[in-house]
Amino acid sequence: MNPGAHNSAVKTELCRRYRFAASHRLHNPALSEQENNRLYGKCNNPYGHGHNYILEVLVSGKIDPSTGMIANLADLDGFVEREVLEPFDHKSLNEDVDAFRGTVPTTENLCIEIFRRLKPFPKAKLERIRVQETSNNSFEYAGDNPEGFEG
Amino acid sequence: MVLLTRKIEFAASHLYHNPDFSPEENRRVFGKCNNPHGHGHNYTLEVTVAGEPDPVTGMVLDLKDLKEILEREVMQRMDHRFLNYEVPELAGQIPTCENIARVIWNLLDPKIKQGKLHRVRLYETPDLFADCYRNGSERAKA
Numbered sequence: 673m674n675p676g677a678h679n680s681a682v683k684t685e686l687c688r689r690y691r692f693a694a695s696h697r698l699h700n701p702a703l704s705e706q707e708n709n710r711l712y713g714k715c716n717n718p719y720g721h722g723h724n725y726i727l728e729v730l731v732s733g734k735i736d737p738s739t740g741m742i743a744n745l746a747d748l749d750g751f752v753e754r755e756v757l758e759p760f761d762h763k764s765l766n767e768d769v770d771a772f773r774g775t776v777p778t779t780e781n782l783c784i785e786i787f788r789r790l791k792p793f794p795k796a797k798l799e800r801i802r803v804q805e806t807s808n809n810s811f812e813y814a815g816d817n818p819e820g821f822e823g
Numbered sequence: 824m825v826l827l828t829r830k831i832e833f834a835a836s837h838l839y840h841n842p843d844f845s846p847e848e849n850r851r852v853f854g855k856c857n858n859p860h861g862h863g864h865n866y867t868l869e870v871t872v873a874g875e876p877d878p879v880t881g882m883v884l885d886l887k888d889l890k891e892i893l894e895r896e897v898m899q900r901m902d903h904r905f906l907n908y909e910v911p912e913l914a915g916q917i918p919t920c921e922n923i924a925r926v927i928w929n930l931l932d933p934k935i936k937q938g939k940l941h942r943v944r945l946y947e948t949p950d951l952f953a954d955c956y957r958n959g960s961e962r963a964k965a
Contacts, residue, residue, distance in 0.1 A: 682928050683958045684921050689950040730954070735925070738841055739852055740917025745951070746854065819959065 685732045685799055686742040690752055692761035695722040696777040699766075720764065725779075726804040727756065727786065730820075731796035743796040755789040779805045783813035791815065826941055827883045828871045831893050833902035836863035837918040840907075853917075861905060866923075867946040868897060870931060874938025884937035896930040920945055924953040 697720035698712040708716045715721070729752060733742045759769060765777040771785045783803050791798050800814035800821060814820025838861035839853035849857045856862070870893060874883040900910055906918040912926045924945040932940045939957075946952040 681958050682925055683956045684925055685954040686921055687952045687954060735921050738843065740919035740922045742921050
């Protein structure tokens, strides 16, 4: 196939959006009940609560001229399904995900854990992820790669 | 620096097929995107231009000019077209979201004279999009 418009002056990223629903409770056992309550407000309610999370995964790489793709979506979907959606969807982040046994499952920490899980994706470079907790809150994480935020 | 973004939508059809692959390979790699008569999407394009607002007009660039560039370069070429057969810039390429975004970047970059093209984001569906940026070394020159 014709490499056509391929041009090293342009960097291309592929971005895919996924959804999962999970519950969490923001609570730090090192703090007093009062402090937890003051700090986390209703997110500290004892039985937790849930969100429909939206996860955006952004990867970069050379576009393979024979497929026109940075990464085959089937490979990316399978990887994200195995590493994030299957272990997180319809789960309690506090109870069901080992990483949050000793870490408060804020969406900041959730971003860091999801990035850690997706970083080894073998078919393209993980640039960054974005997690939307509600339509008013979203968080982005690019690991230790400052360029991950700016294309 | 201020970033200015304009959005347009166009509808087009495409299919993924590499003539160098066997029918089985095409099917395996491209799945239902290889269906022979193609299929379509409503594409959403977001074009972001970076620059300093002109002290007289307060604008990075005139949105009307950007609208005309997008109309001429993208809408007239791609809207209600079969991308594989009717867009010469995509000839010989698989019209994936990545490749279409790159073609759009290459069409727009030389036409934007006020400010600098910063990002091209093309949504094929709400859950799939591709972004193009100027590469690091080129960005330093821009």
